[in-house]
Amino acid sequence: MAEKESYYDYEPSVAAAGIFVAIFAILGVMHFFQTFRTRTWFCIPFGLGALLEVIGYLCRGLGNSKPDVLILYIIQTLFILLAPILFAASVYMFLARIMRATNATHHSIIRINWVTKIFVGGDVLCFVIQGAGGGILAGADTQTSLDLGKGVILTGLCLQVVIFAFFMVVAAIWQKQMRGSEEDEMTSFNWLIYLQMLYVVSVLITVRNLFRVIEYAMGPDAYLLMNEWPIYVFDAFLMAIVLAICTRWYVADAMRKAQNEGKDNEGNNVEMLTQSDAGAC
Incomplete structure (x- = not known):
């Protein structure tokens, strides 16, 4: 990519970047x-994703004084793009884990x-594809390579977006079969509350992904890439809400109780939500 006076079509906001660096740092911790x-x-991916967001928005803030670096x-393009994955x-x-x-x-x-x-396999594939696209953009020096990367x-x-839509269908069908x-x-475990939180988080991530799809589909001269506020409203803000909601997912006591109920009622070892299961992953 040829050197430019600025890689941004606007002056990156130091204040906005600083606010979200602090927010993602707190949520990550x-x-x-x-x-x-x-x-x-x-x-663990929540914490790692928050770290990518922190680094991404830190670099975006530094872009205010160093727009030609x-x-x-x-870094800010790739890390902010990949963190939600x-x-x-x-x-x-x-x-x-809710099912188990x-x-x-x-x-x-x-x-x-x-x-x-x-x-998760589909998620890894999305990560690889988007990372590869970002790599192509980083080294692009012709319009053809730029178009390819995008x-x-x-x-x-x-x-x-397609994977998330299918995921929500699977969850909804399971919920329908589970009710009653x-x-x-x-079970005394309030699984519906956590499933509803999962739906909200899934919708927020999907909205963010749709925003990104529209952003890249419209091209570099479109409004979404020519202005900075959309990335904070439709990406940073939504992902901060996702991380905040998911801090409620650490429910060790409730899961231990559900595990014991499963043993008493069915004679089977019910998988704890708070343990990593190689068979499930």
């Missing part, structure tokens, strides 16, 4: 602390051992 306190290892532009990984794994905690895995239209594998990123974003079932009557 909260997630890492809770993850290690409760040994909820499947939530390519590495800062590349890590959030999605934990969201996918959470559904399987309620001893109702048979209500899933996908075999429980494949739920996490399919969705096309690759757009493909990854569209795939992410024997397992629903037998």
Whole structure:
């Protein structure tokens, strides 16, 4: 990519970047602390994603005084783009753990051992595709390579939207089968509250992904890329809400109780939500 006086079509806001650096740093520390306190290892991607957001918005803020520094532009572009994919990984794994905690895995239209594998596998694919697209953009020195990089990123974003839509269908069907079932009557774990939180988080991430799809589809001269406020409203703000909601997912006591109920009622070892399960992942 040829050197430019500025890689931005506007003057990056130091104040906005600083605010979200602080917000994501606080939320990231909260997630890492809770993850290690409760040994909820499947939530590690939340903390890692928050770290990417912190670095991304830090570099964006530095872009105010150093708009011609390519590495800062590349880092903020890639890290802010890729962080929500890590959030999605934990969201996918959470559904399987809700199913296992309620001893109702048979209500899933996908075999429980494949739920996490399919969705996290798709998530990894999205990460690779979007990362590759970002790499192409970083080294682009012709319009053809620029278009290729944007096309690759757009493909990854569209795939992410499709995967999330299918994920929500799987969750909704499981909920319908679970409501009023024997397992629903037998467990005191309030699974519906956590499933509803999962829906809200999924919708927020999907809205963010749709924003990114529209952003890249419209092109570099469109309004969304020519102005800075959309990225804070439709990306940073929504992802901060996602991380805030998910701080409520560390429910070790409730999961232990659900596990004991599963043993008493069915004679099976119900998987704890707060443990990483190699079979589920």
